[in-house]
Amino acid sequence: MSVRTLTIDGQPVAAIEGATILEAAKEGGIHIPTLCFLEGVSAVAACRMCLVEVEGINKLLPACVTKVSEEMVVHTNTPKLQEYRRMVIELLFSEGNHVCSICVANGNCELQDLAIEVGMDHTRFPYRFPDRGIDVSHPQFGIDHNRCILCTRCVRVCDEIEGAHVWDVAQRGAAAYIVSGLNQPWGEVEACTSCGKCVDACPTGAIFRKGTTTSEKARDRAKLEFLVNAREKHEWTR
Amino acid sequence: MTKIKFATVWLAGCSGCHMSFLDMDEWLIELAKYVEVVYSPVGCDLKEYPEGVDVCLVEGGVANKDNLELIRLVRKRTKTLISFGDCAVTANVPAMRNMLGGSAPVLRRGYLELADETPQLPYAPGIVPELLDRVLPVHEVVPVDIYMPGCPPDAHRIQATIEPLLKGERPKMEGRDMIKFG
Amino acid sequence: MDWTNLLEIAETEQKRQKSIRVHCCTSTGCRAANSLSVKQNLDNAVAESGLGDRVEVIGVGCMGFCGRGPLVQVDPEDLLYEEVTPENAPSIIEALDGGEAKPIKGDSQHPFFSRQMKIVRQHTGKVDPERIEEYIAVGGYQSLYKALYEMTPEQVVSEIGKSGLRGRGGGGYPTGLKWATVAKMPGKQKYVICNGDEGDPGAFMDRSVLESDPHLVLEGMAIAGYAVGADHGYIYVRAEYPLAIQRLQKAIQQAKKYGILGSQIFESPFDFKIDIRIGAGAFVCGEETALIQSIEGKRGNPVPRPPYPAESGLWGCPTLINNVETFANIAPIIREGAEWYVSIGTKNSKGTKIFALTGKIRNNGLIEVPMGITLREIVEEMGGGVPNGEVKAVQTGGPSGGCIPASLLDTPVDYDSLNKVGSMMGSGGMVVMDRETNMVEVARFYMEFCRGETCGKCVPCRTGTVQLYSLLTKILNKQATKTDLEKLETLSYMVKETSLCGLGISAPNPVLSTLRYFPQEYLELIQEDSLNSKVTV
Numbered sequence: 001m002s003v004r005t006l007t008i009d010g011q012p013v014a015a016i017e018g019a020t021i022l023e024a025a026k027e028g029g030i031h032i033p034t035l036c037f038l039e040g041v042s043a044v045a046a047c048r049m050c051l052v053e054v055e056g057i058n059k060l061l062p063a064c065v066t067k068v069s070e071e072m073v074v075h076t077n078t079p080k081l082q083e084y085r086r087m088v089i090e091l092l093f094s095e096g097n098h099v100c101s102i103c104v105a106n107g108n109c110e111l112q113d114l115a116i117e118v119g120m121d122h123t124r125f126p127y128r129f130p131d132r133g134i135d136v137s138h139p140q141f142g143i144d145h146n147r148c149i150l151c152t153r154c155v156r157v158c159d160e161i162e163g164a165h166v167w168d169v170a171q172r173g174a175a176a177y178i179v180s181g182l183n184q185p186w187g188e189v190e191a192c193t194s195c196g197k198c199v200d201a202c203p204t205g206a207i208f209r210k211g212t213t214t215s216e217k218a219r220d221r222a223k224l225e226f227l228v229n230a231r232e233k234h235e236w237t238r
Numbered sequence: 239m240t241k242i243k244f245a246t247v248w249l250a251g252c253s254g255c256h257m258s259f260l261d262m263d264e265w266l267i268e269l270a271k272y273v274e275v276v277y278s279p280v281g282c283d284l285k286e287y288p289e290g291v292d293v294c295l296v297e298g299g300v301a302n303k304d305n306l307e308l309i310r311l312v313r314k315r316t317k318t319l320i321s322f323g324d325c326a327v328t329a330n331v332p333a334m335r336n337m338l339g340g341s342a343p344v345l346r347r348g349y350l351e352l353a354d355e356t357p358q359l360p361y362a363p364g365i366v367p368e369l370l371d372r373v374l375p376v377h378e379v380v381p382v383d384i385y386m387p388g389c390p391p392d393a394h395r396i397q398a399t400i401e402p403l404l405k406g407e408r409p410k411m412e413g414r415d416m417i418k419f420g
Numbered sequence: 421m422d423w424t425n426l427l428e429i430a431e432t433e434q435k436r437q438k439s440i441r442v443h444c445c446t447s448t449g450c451r452a453a454n455s456l457s458v459k460q461n462l463d464n465a466v467a468e469s470g471l472g473d474r475v476e477v478i479g480v481g482c483m484g485f486c487g488r489g490p491l492v493q494v495d496p497e498d499l500l501y502e503e504v505t506p507e508n509a510p511s512i513i514e515a516l517d518g519g520e521a522k523p524i525k526g527d528s529q530h531p532f533f534s535r536q537m538k539i540v541r542q543h544t545g546k547v548d549p550e551r552i553e554e555y556i557a558v559g560g561y562q563s564l565y566k567a568l569y570e571m572t573p574e575q576v577v578s579e580i581g582k583s584g585l586r587g588r589g590g591g592g593y594p595t596g597l598k599w600a601t602v603a604k605m606p607g608k609q610k611y612v613i614c615n616g617d618e619g620d621p622g623a624f625m626d627r628s629v630l631e632s633d634p635h636l637v638l639e640g641m642a643i644a645g646y647a648v649g650a651d652h653g654y655i656y657v658r659a660e661y662p663l664a665i666q667r668l669q670k671a672i673q674q675a676k677k678y679g680i681l682g683s684q685i686f687e688s689p690f691d692f693k694i695d696i697r698i699g700a701g702a703f704v705c706g707e708e709t710a711l712i713q714s715i716e717g718k719r720g721n722p723v724p725r726p727p728y729p730a731e732s733g734l735w736g737c738p739t740l741i742n743n744v745e746t747f748a749n750i751a752p753i754i755r756e757g758a759e760w761y762v763s764i765g766t767k768n769s770k771g772t773k774i775f776a777l778t779g780k781i782r783n784n785g786l787i788e789v790p791m792g793i794t795l796r797e798i799v800e801e802m803g804g805g806v807p808n809g810e811v812k813a814v815q816t817g818g819p820s821g822g823c824i825p826a827s828l829l830d831t832p833v834d835y836d837s838l839n840k841v842g843s844m845m846g847s848g849g850m851v852v853m854d855r856e857t858n859m860v861e862v863a864r865f866y867m868e869f870c871r872g873e874t875c876g877k878c879v880p881c882r883t884g885t886v887q888l889y890s891l892l893t894k895i896l897n898k899q900a901t902k903t904d905l906e907k908l909e910t911l912s913y914m915v916k917e918t919s920l921c922g923l924g925i926s927a928p929n930p931v932l933s934t935l936r937y938f939p940q941e942y943l944e945l946i947q948e949d950s951l952n953s954k955v956t957v
Contacts, residue, residue: 044723044724044877045724045878045920046877046878046879046920047878047879048878048879048880048918048919048920051918059917060917060918062724062920065724067726083914084914084917084918087880087910087911087914088879088880088918091879091880091883091884091887092879092883093328094883094887095882095883095886097334097337098328098419099328099330099331099333099334100324100389100419100420101324101330101331101389101420102331103420106420107420112418112419112420115417115419116413116414116417116418119411119412119413119417120417121327121385121386121387121411121416121417122321122327122328122375122377122382122385122387123328124907125887125907125911126378126887126890127328127329127333127336127375127378128886129333129336129337129372130337131337131338131339132337146337149879150876150877150882152877168719169719169721169876169877171876172702172704172873172874172875172876173871173872173873173874173875173876173882173885173886174871174876174882174883174886175876176875176876176882215420381903
């Protein structure tokens with residue numbers, strides 16, 4: 001295994017060959033905002049929050065899937081990236097129905113956190129107010145599609161960690177939504193083991209435990225990491 | 239010292255932002271040294287929004303014809319317009335009716351389908367303002383100068399937003415202290 | 421099957437062919453105009469006239485002049501008949517025996533035809549796409565034989581590299597380089613994929629190639645398989661192309677029967693089988709990574725590159741993926757040699773390109789032209805210009821391309837020149853617009869298309885196209901302000917620079933190019949004062 005040295009935001013960083021820019025930056029203590037990325041499951045580079053500039057390459061690259069290379073010079077926080085990240089968050093806010101004040105994840109929401117981080121005090125794009133549904137057919141959990149940002153973390157966590165593949169994406173474009181089973185109510189999907197990993201994975205209040213009300217959503221994010229570590233590194237304790 | 243002409247208006251919102259404004263407690267007295275409240279549901283009894291306002295806090299989204307008329311007047315007569323609270327910034331809870339797709343289905347749902355007795359659509363032209371088809375955040379109707387999200391923004395944040403304005407400076411709406419939705 | 425057999429089949433077929441061949445187009449375009457009945461009546465007329473011993477009627481692929489279909493062409497005299505009806509069709513046969521042909525006589529020397537240079541479409545409209553023997557009779561599969569017996573895989577790759585052929589799907593990536601990459605990748609299992617998921621509005625080049633000369637594509641794929649070391653190929657065709665699928669199926673079957681596809685091709689150790697995969701008609705599946713996902717049976721979502729398919733493609737194996745027209749160029753290059761190919765076109769764009777010439781233009785249809793021909797030559801000479809009007813712009817590259825104003829009509833048609841003027845070669849759609857066309861509406865049309873076709877995976881493309889579409893609508897409704905116009909531009913660049921795949925990256929191009937060349941049309945629709953702008957309620 002060899003090591004690559006690169007520069008991220010002017011700081012020299014050493015990373016193991018095959019590591020991503022995101023991993024290298026994290027090790028170097030450099031924060032790159034992410035949203036669809038979730039430790040322990042495959043990266044899909046869908047949210048575009050982690051796009052970075054690499055000198056000599058004329059397109060922006062997602063840090064979560066771009067491997068480091070020798071002498072790479074990475075910029076993670078240029079004015080252009082700041083502007084585009086803010087626009088991503090603005091687009092997400094205007095796309096769904098994100099009514100923070102009545103959301104289970106209020107104050108405990110990665111979308112909210114990112115809005116603060118990118119300095120979004122309002123969205124410049126008109127709100128779409130789509131008519132999306134809510135599925136509370138599952139005895140323990142519910143999914144409110146109004147709050148879904150289609151990061152597909154639930155899809156990946158259910159498929160890759162739990163192995164149940166209850167979730168997937170149906171339709172396309174603005175009509176795309178997270179579908180359970182064969183487009184059945186969640187409660188009727190026999191494959192669902194009610195493990196709750198999707199609740200832990202969801203960055204917003206879209207998937208929640210029943211009975212939680214405004215601001216009450218709590219996640220056990222560490223559980224996901226623990227399971228992956230247990231499996232891959234045989235670390236059996238938390 | 240000439241006092242700053244200060245106003246607050248209340249469009250489609252729950253008045254919670256105004257309550258939060260009152261939560262500034264004793265600082266309100268400090269504020270009164272610098273500002274003259276020329277229009278406000280909680281601080282002034284004028285019916286007509288006056289000319290030459292320096293700063294106006296606007297609570298609520300734009301939901302009906304009255305809101306629309308008022309916000310246009312406010313914009314014309316105000317130097318610094320602040321979107322005050324989530325309803326003004328995002329249209330928030332009042333806009334949840336937008337998902338029904340227009341004013342007619344909203345009224346039908348509210349006054350006919352959910353009515354316990356004497357279901358009847360409200361109709362009183364000139365008295366009951368007509369609903370707009372969609373509730374809109376303020377900046378989708380008129381230009382806004384400063385955005386102060388929050389449901390409601392807490393008193394400290396309101397103070398931190400207004401204080402620089404008193405000195406003729408623009409507040410920096412950045413970071414967790416100044417931006418919060420919900 | 422060996423070389424002698426191949427020549428025997430060709431010879432037998434040449435002997436079988438009658439001296440007078442009446443070609444009747446049976447491709448989708450002319451079919452829609454009732455060409456099957458025309459063919460039936462031509463057949464009947466031959467039978468009734470007793471000319472059956474020297475005249476035959478052949479259902480052929482597209483002749484290109486689609487706007488004037490159904491087309492019938494008679495060889496060896498090269499007579500062309502346009503807008504033939506089932507009623508006046510028999511008179512074409514009668515004319516062979518001294519009668520008077522009633523259908524409109526076309527001019528086969530018209531610039532529309534004479535300015536063309538046919539490499540890919542050399543035999544379309546001449547051979548029956550449903551009979552492999554006709555393809556063999558015009559030299560078909562000889563290139564494959566030549567590659568297998570006279571060239572090493574490396575030589576084939578290098579020949580394609582030397583030819584300067586670039587991807588015809590739109591990107592223009594050097595084909596030889598792609599082949600070399602796949603060929604050099606380690607691994608026993610490799611795949612060849614033919615991208616036939618043509619989906620640009622107004623584009624039908626690939627459909628026509630598949631319907632008119634399916635064996636040309638199969639031969640190109642087989643040569644590619646040999647060159648890169650793949651034994652399995654897939655043709656991905658959208659379900660909206662039923663005739664192309666049917667003809668491909670037939671072609672594959674016939675080739676298999678002759679031992680030209682399958683195991684031990686031409687009795688060599690080379691195996692190559694081709695399967696058809698039918699797409700459900702999602703535009704995004706034309707993007708190579710999404711197409712691969714779709715073949716694997718997954719949702720057709722693009723995935724980030726790298727890794728490129730050449731490195732890790734179908735089922736994680738090195739995969740060569742080229743467009744239909746690219747594969748159709750392979751057999752001619754192997755047959756005539758790279759030097760011949762290099763002599764055609766411009767410095768960096770070699771060979772020919774097929775365009776679907778449509779819109780406000782006199783002569784609609786498919787043309788194959790040498791690279792470097794100017795837009796003006798295509799539009800004014802070949803296309804015959806705009807009927808009762810003037811050209812305002814030419815749109816190339818479909819929803820990924822841009823609008824080129826009339827002032828730039830002297831731009832040569834090659835990859836780099838089109839990029840320089842803010843458009844792109846694309847897969848070959850070419851829509852001519854006249855002075856009446858509203859360019860903002862054009863931009864909105866393409867944005868509507870992208871908005872409906874984005875897969876929804878990445879945020880900028882999924883939500884950005886929706887917002888761009890509504891901004892364009894707001895502008896068209898005269899409700900937009902200067903701020904909205906700035907927003908339109910900023911968002912366009914954001915979607916272009918941040919989207920995951922080519923669909924999103926190119927989706928703003930029609931907006932940006934119309935903003936660049938026709939800013940006045942936007943400004944005329946803009947409201948001065950935002951206070952007076954109407955609220956969209």
